[in-house]
Amino acid sequence: MFHTFKKIKKAIFSKTCDADLDPDFLNRCLDDPQVLVEITSRCNFACTYCSSSFKERKKVDMSLELFEHIVGQLPEITKKAVRLHIDGEPTVHPEFYTMARLVNEHGLPVALASNGSLLDPRFLDLDMDLVITLSTSAEEFSERHRKLDFGHYVDRVVDYVKKWTQKETTQSLTIQIIFDNNERNNQAYTSAKEEFLKSFARRSNLSGIPSIEKGPSRIFTKSPREHLEFSRQYLATRGLYPEKGKRKPCEPVESGFCDSPWKRLAILADGRVSYCCIDLSGGTVFTEPGEILSTGIKELWLNHPRIRQVRDNFLSQSITDEVCKTCLSAAPGNRRCVGFKTGRHDSGAG
Numbered sequence: 001m002f003h004t005f006k007k008i009k010k011a012i013f014s015k016t017c018d019a020d021l022d023p024d025f026l027n028r029c030l031d032d033p034q035v036l037v038e039i040t041s042r043c044n045f046a047c048t049y050c051s052s053s054f055k056e057r058k059k060v061d062m063s064l065e066l067f068e069h070i071v072g073q074l075p076e077i078t079k080k081a082v083r084l085h086i087d088g089e090p091t092v093h094p095e096f097y098t099m100a101r102l103v104n105e106h107g108l109p110v111a112l113a114s115n116g117s118l119l120d121p122r123f124l125d126l127d128m129d130l131v132i133t134l135s136t137s138a139e140e141f142s143e144r145h146r147k148l149d150f151g152h153y154v155d156r157v158v159d160y161v162k163k164w165t166q167k168e169t170t171q172s173l174t175i176q177i178i179f180d181n182n183e184r185n186n187q188a189y190t191s192a193k194e195e196f197l198k199s200f201a202r203r204s205n206l207s208g209i210p211s212i213e214k215g216p217s218r219i220f221t222k223s224p225r226e227h228l229e230f231s232r233q234y235l236a237t238r239g240l241y242p243e244k245g246k247r248k249p250c251e252p253v254e255s256g257f258c259d260s261p262w263k264r265l266a267i268l269a270d271g272r273v274s275y276c277c278i279d280l281s282g283g284t285v286f287t288e289p290g291e292i293l294s295t296g297i298k299e300l301w302l303n304h305p306r307i308r309q310v311r312d313n314f315l316s317q318s319i320t321d322e323v324c325k326t327c328l329s330a331a332p333g334n335r336r337c338v339g340f341k342t343g344r345h346d347s348g349a350g
Ligand code: SF4
Pocket: 257, 258, 259, 260, 261, 275, 276, 277, 278, 279, 284, 323, 324, 325, 327, 328, 338
């Protein structure tokens, strides 16, 4: 699942290279990682800024049986909201609602990033923080889906938001408005987005007027947890991210650091386990197929020889996997350092 340029930029702090590159701090992170369970690697969109459509991995749905095996172990691994996506659009899974409910029944909230095309008002029952990535014009939308009618797509999201305003729910919504980095200073471009947002808010019965001109806009608050926020989503085009459906050439780097192997436990739809939330290729997988059925997930996460090796290598600025060499080539500066925030959750975008 796609991460925003802004989020990646935010994630790259030199602080991580200094104070946080302390093995004791990193080892404490192992006790409460962000867990991602990719319930499907299929997507009903083909956004030109995402490598999902490159199909570097088989597109499959996770079975409910495997999901149940995983979800029962989650409370002993994390206290954070569980993300149900890495690659793919989670709501295309026919059992999405059941799976999300199961997470809640195990005492954990869900964090979901979605393209919004299949939202169903019954999802409002879920304890879930939802990020919807929204296009604001038919032309922009055609870069994500060639056949789906833009008007119908927006209607669906409007309907969901309208019902959210009417219903008792614990859900918070974030609507990320796709924003072309090259148009940052183009007033006409920004004004068109603002006009779209005004119309969207009016049709959704929102009580305020959103604006993304100066930054994130939180316009409707039912309680501290139930809020709706509009923000900009700048698109990344380097490292692992393509531009207009093609990867930008880059020179992989040989040294660098990333704290994801301490903070991100990612389970792919086929049950293999990885240490990254932005690698859609499977290049950061550290278990064999089926290992998840014979060994506890916490044990795999803490002690699998391969991930221990990856961590040791990163601590000496050495990069184990090719995909990380490509990814870190996009990190600014000479230190090639990526650090992830350690909040309640950290959603990507659909
Ligand atoms: S360096 Fe590797 S683990 Fe870190 S974000 Fe990039 S691909 Fe993921």
